[in-house]
Amino acid sequence: MVNIISDPIDMSLDNTPAYDLCTFSGLLESIYKGLNETPLWQGFLCKLRTEMSANICFLILRNPNPGDAGLLLSDGLPPALSGSPNNVYSDGLYAIDPFANLPSDQVTTLEEFVPTEQLLRSEFYLRCMQPFDLLHILGVDMQLPGSLRVSLRITRCANARSFTAKDKEKITLLIPHLQQAIPLYARLQQMETERSLLDRTVSQLSLGTIILDDGRRVLHCNAVADRIITEKDGICSKDRQILITHSSEANHFRQLINNAIDAHKQSKPYIVQAMAISRKAGRLPLNIVVRSMPQVSQLDGQTVASVAIFISDPEYKSHTSAEILGQLYGLTPAESRLAMALADGHSLEDASNSLHISRNTARAHLRAIFAKTGVTQQTMLVSLLLKSVAAFLASSR
The missing domain is CATH 3.30.450.80 (Transcription factor LuxR-like, autoinducer-binding domain)
Incomplete structure (x- = not known):
């Protein structure tokens, strides 16, 4: 048996405050x-x-x-x-x-x-x-x-x-x-959703992004930048600071960062500077672009983004989606696999070997790819694929 206490709502005047x-x-x-x-x-x-x-x-x-x-x-x-x-x-x-x-x-x-x-x-x-x-x-x-x-x-x-x-x-x-x-x-x-989507899109373009504050401390790294830094080949991090291995390049890099921070603090037009970072013998250098961030109104003591560093690894393979390529251009699975291999920098001969198909079959696939995409040269095809939404929507599975 439920014991119900259901006093009516008290509608009498009560001048006491609702809360202290x-x-x-x-x-x-x-x-x-x-x-x-x-x-x-x-x-x-x-x-x-x-x-x-x-x-x-x-x-x-x-x-x-x-x-x-x-x-x-x-x-x-x-x-x-x-x-x-x-x-x-x-x-x-x-x-x-x-x-x-x-x-x-x-x-x-x-x-x-x-x-x-x-x-x-x-x-x-x-x-x-x-x-x-x-x-x-x-x-x-x-x-x-x-x-x-x-x-x-x-x-x-x-x-x-x-x-x-x-x-x-x-x-x-x-x-x-x-x-x-x-x-x-x-x-x-x-x-946060928009920032996360932008971060993933930039990562899928194989572009590393590092954000620094005006004390040169790292505020954010995307997945690509994390991978490059973790390799400790030419560039690394310690105590939230980005370090360059070679001393001559380190001085140049430090000057670029200083210039960007000064431009940020003085609200000057955004400056963009670039340099190459050497790596171990046999590896292509990393390409780095440094730019100042726009000045924003900030509270006393607030940490704000001052410098953006963009890193490109020319050896990093693209992750263009075969499924999306097929949907975009009507390619067969075999044609999509060949197109992806070419986009990764392989020659037609190397691609045919890695895909275990004959050179004649590879040439036939390439002619079909040209016809379906509307390009006439292999270099044009690679450029088209790397700029297509298939590269942006690359599968991370």
Whole structure:
């Protein structure tokens, strides 16, 4: 037998503040600190659960859909509900949740939304609430810029008191700050996605990228630059500093970096400088381009990117996708394999040997490739392949 305490919402006048200053400041701090937490907003949800005398707080950033468990952040949620990706709530029960699609930005209780007698007979209550001793729910759905819609839910057990008007006021005061912080998180996430995509694309072009601050310290290296540096052939790193092996080249490199940093600090037009880095006997030199980064407004003590170094290894083999080549130009698998070998710098004779085909077969494939791509010379073909989207979308599998 469920012992229900369902006092009506207290609508009497109450002039006491919803929060004391220290508590409210702590909650606001946790909202903005939560942007950099893993999991997101864990500290905020924990503080809010304590403040609201609740057993569970959860924030739905992406609603569940068939095949998508959504993005649900929680504190106090039982593992059977929170376990991702196939939690019991997201896996079907969200669709029958009666406490959904609330009026935007209006804090509402479940008692106001669904009569208690009707709730206790519902499948959602029997399957998702009663097994975890849940009865009272306070919630708000927020419509945010960019078509974002998020939901905050706070629950209490059956033996706890119903949520009051003062409880609703507490959540109402937090809404403007959540409306600021959540779109900011979405924007930061989008920027990180774009940066990651650009980084992968540059890497697939076999171009190493190193970013330095104005103290010559490494802020970022992409995968290609990491590989080149790890080889310690002509260039390496120590204590977050880029070092050149040969002393004469090291002095020149240091001067290029100094010039770029000076241009950055003085907001001069971006300068671009280049040099070659010698490697062991028999290896082609690395090609390096150094350029200054644009000056940006910065806070005192903030570390910002000042110099970009681009490294090209002429011996690095391309990873053009055979499948994409076939789709682009209608090449057969055999023709795609030959085209890839030529793009990697092999002669027709070497390519035929590595592919275990006769020279006559290779020549026949090459004629077919010329006809399908519209080029007439092998050098033109190599240039075409290296500049095609097949090179950009090279498979990293």
